Amino acid sequence: MELEFLIEKTALVLVLFVLTLTIAAYSTWAERKVAAWLQDRVGPNRAGPFGLLQPLADGGKMFFKEEIIPSGANKYLFIAGPSLALLVSFLGTAVIPFGQNIEIFGRVVPLQVTDINVGILYIFGVVSLGVYGIMIGGWASNNKYSLMGAIRGASQNISYEIAMGLSIIALLMVTNTLSFKEIAAQQHGWHWNVLYQPLGFLIFLICAFAETNRVPFDLPECETELIGGYQTEYSAFKMGAYMFAEYINMFVSSVVMAVLYFGGYNYPGMDAVNQALGPTWSPLIGVGVMFFKIIAFIFFFMWVRWTVPRFRYDQLMDLGWKVLIPLAIANIVITAIVIVGFDLFNKL
Amino acid sequence: MEEYSQISAFGKVLIFLIMGIVFVMLAFITNKIIAPNKPNPEKNSSYECGEEVIGSSWIQFNSRFYVIALIFLLFDVEMVFIFPWATVFSDANLIAQDQRWGWLSFTEMLIFISILLLGLVYVWRKKDLDWIKPVLKLPTVDTKIPLSAYQAINEEKYQPGLKNKQLENSPIVQENNIETENIKPKFVPRFKKS
Numbered sequence: 001m002e003l004e005f006l007i008e009k010t011a012l013v014l015v016l017f018v019l020t021l022t023i024a025a026y027s028t029w030a031e032r033k034v035a036a037w038l039q040d041r042v043g044p045n046r047a048g049p050f051g052l053l054q055p056l057a058d059g060g061k062m063f064f065k066e067e068i069i070p071s072g073a074n075k076y077l078f079i080a081g082p083s084l085a086l087l088v089s090f091l092g093t094a095v096i097p098f099g100q101n102i103e104i105f106g107r108v109v110p111l112q113v114t115d116i117n118v119g120i121l122y123i124f125g126v127v128s129l130g131v132y133g134i135m136i137g138g139w140a141s142n143n144k145y146s147l148m149g150a151i152r153g154a155s156q157n158i159s160y161e162i163a164m165g166l167s168i169i170a171l172l173m174v175t176n177t178l179s180f181k182e183i184a185a186q187q188h189g190w191h192w193n194v195l196y197q198p199l200g201f202l203i204f205l206i207c208a209f210a211e212t213n214r215v216p217f218d219l220p221e222c223e224t225e226l227i228g229g230y231q232t233e234y235s236a237f238k239m240g241a242y243m244f245a246e247y248i249n250m251f252v253s254s255v256v257m258a259v260l261y262f263g264g265y266n267y268p269g270m271d272a273v274n275q276a277l278g279p280t281w282s283p284l285i286g287v288g289v290m291f292f293k294i295i296a297f298i299f300f301f302m303w304v305r306w307t308v309p310r311f312r313y314d315q316l317m318d319l320g321w322k323v324l325i326p327l328a329i330a331n332i333v334i335t336a337i338v339i340v341g342f343d344l345f346n347k348l
Numbered sequence: 349m350e351e352y353s354q355i356s357a358f359g360k361v362l363i364f365l366i367m368g369i370v371f372v373m374l375a376f377i378t379n380k381i382i383a384p385n386k387p388n389p390e391k392n393s394s395y396e397c398g399e400e401v402i403g404s405s406w407i408q409f410n411s412r413f414y415v416i417a418l419i420f421l422l423f424d425v426e427m428v429f430i431f432p433w434a435t436v437f438s439d440a441n442l443i444a445q446d447q448r449w450g451w452l453s454f455t456e457m458l459i460f461i462s463i464l465l466l467g468l469v470y471v472w473r474k475k476d477l478d479w480i481k482p483v484l485k486l487p488t489v490d491t492k493i494p495l496s497a498y499q500a501i502n503e504e505k506y507q508p509g510l511k512n513k514q515l516e517n518s519p520i521v522q523e524n525n526i527e528t529e530n531i532k533p534k535f536v537p538r539f540k541k542s
Contacts, residue, residue, distance in 0.1 A: 009360055013367050063375075066384050071392040072404065083376065087368045094364045114360035121431065122361075143394045144405045155413045158420040165427045172434035232395055237379035241372070314479035317416070321477045325423075325468065329461060332430075336457065339438045340450050 012113055016093055024247040025055035027298060034302040062240035070233050072142040081137020082234065082241035088129045089245040092252035095119040097184045099265045099287040103279040111287065112181060119180040120168060123256060124161075127211060130249065131157040134213075134220060137242070138230030149229020152313065153220030156210055159320040160217075164207035166328035167200040170335045171260060184264040189271070192263040199331045201261045203324055208253040210320070213246060215305040222310060254297035258290060265290040415476050426464050433457055 029044065029051065036043025044051030069078055099111040116122050131154050138150020174196050175183050187193060194201045210217040221229035231242045258264055265286030274282045311319070394401045433453065436442060442449045471477055 006363075009363060010367075013364055017367060017371060063379050063382055066386065067379060068387070068391055070394050071389070072394055072401070079376070083372045087365075087372050090368045090371075091361070091364060094361050113364060114357045116357045116361070139406075141394070142405050144396065147405045147409070151409055151413050155416050158417060158424075162420065162423045162427060165424070166430075169427070169430050169434045172431070173437050176435055176437075176439055178431075178435060227395070227397075236383055237375055241375070317477065317479055321468075322472065326465075329465060333458070333461065336437065336454055340454050343438075343443065343450050 008109060009113065012109075012111075013094075016113060017090065020090060020093055020248055020251060021244070023251050023294075023298075024244050025059060027247040027250060028058065028243070029055045030298065031302050031305075034299065035306055038303070038306045059240070062237050065236040067236045067238065068233075070142060073233065074140040074142070077136050077140035078233075079238070081133055081140055081230075082238040082245070084136065085130060085133025085245040086241040086248075088126055088133060089248040089252065091126045092123055092249075093255065095122055095180050096252075096255050096259060097181050097264060098290055100283040101279075102283040108279075110181075111283065115179060115181045118178045120172070120178045120183075120260075123180075123252075124165065124168070127249075127252070128157070128161055130211075130245070133242075133245065134230050137234070138220075141230070141233040143233050145226045145228070145232045146230050149220045149226045149232070153213060153230060156213075156217065156219060156316060156320070159317060160207040160210035160324070163203055163320060163324035163328045164211065166325065166332060167197075167203040167207065168260075170200045170328070170331045171197050171204075173332070173335050173339060180259055184259055184266070187263040187266050189266060190263070190268040192261065192266070194261040197261065197331075197335070199327065200335075201257075203328050203331065204257065204261070206319075206324065208257060209301070209304070210316075212249045212253055212301075214250065214301055216308040216310050217316065218310060219313060219316060250298060250301055251294070254294045254301070257297055258293040262293050264293075412479065419471055419476065422467065423464070426460075426467075429460070430457070 032054075033043045033051070035041075044054040047053040047057050069075055094113045095116050097110070097112040097115070101108050101110050103109075134153040134157075135150050138146040138153065141147075171193060172178065174193060175186055177183060177186075183193075213220050219229075220226075221231060226232070231239055234242060265283070267286070267289045270282075270286065273285060276282075277285070394405070396402070433456075437453050437457070438450070
């Protein structure tokens, strides 16, 4: 039985890996299509129908390109940077519940690799490790642009991490648990956390943009002034690793937002569906709902990219330290007052 | 079937980690095998917009980034202290045991957060959060022409020549009160008749 269990988990991990990679690859396609659509162009349309084979062609190309390691660079750290960035971006999906427990051939299989009881702290830790990938890679390149991009990236990520953590704390006061599974289960039906924590969600959303280095917070890699920032010197698969890491991070943060604030696999009227379809098919609908939410968030990421211009560096830091952190602290205090107030109200 | 396995929750993370490492290594090795490898000194030099590389880039950088990292460390540690509080703050069992639990934990955290805020205010007042703003520098030009001449040209208002009587009487022109009589067009194109 132990072996069976191991196989089940390994299969789930493999599925998750393939899924993450596919979504990341097709995010690049979707990004170009969405950009084209917003700018009234056609976008990629040569490789396959609607250009659907484009990501495969791009991915394949990366493997066939020459690896260049600059002579001035620190060779080991130069390789360690992108591998760390890619590896760490994968780890985030381990604790995400993608659906309710599903019954396959009489076995109840949880659609979650592992339910760590401190899941939120785990995600938080793993996401903040991502900054090492940027910092190590940018520093090891021995290139001025890369160094600037790396320092900017590190500084930006740590600044927005505080506001992100504080907004999560307000959420934890509502949920009382750090486990993703329980948080998802609590939001049964339409009791989504975004209804209780609208300000917290807004802060989290802004910080998610900053943590994933997406426009308008793409200062570490802005093409126009830093020529790619920390990835200037990278070529072939190493550059692809950074790019994949960015898109996987986008996927992970979309997933986290969907689970923490938008109910994950829950949707209004799910009880009726559960009763009608039974334990094998109804979780699959939940998974579909979850992925609908994730894709909506990914689309939102792309939409913002073509709507908002990039911040200046002092504006970015001011927004992080002087607006978001005080707002997040105010959000905590307001949430605490409301909870204590309700408590008092119930006793009267 | 409940999870009776001996693999703990973090053991599964280890499976995840191992598979991640295997995947990344496979990808790198594949790239190493199928990609061409023809290095030359030009190709291996650092990119500096096509210029010759000047010095190393491992130099001192703006210490402001370091200050931000220091402040971050303090705030992050304080945040870690709030996390456990947040999970037990509105715990129904604890409230049921003692009625005063909610108020006690609330006041405690209010004091803690006010200390946190005090730190933020201190850093803010000390201008450690401020970044050097770009200073607008007016370019100076070494010419004999006085600046006032440029200013006169810049401030002069040009009016398009309105020759057409119909346009002059149109409601748009009258609404906008454009003085068409006093201002003569500055530039009138002339066409030679052959």
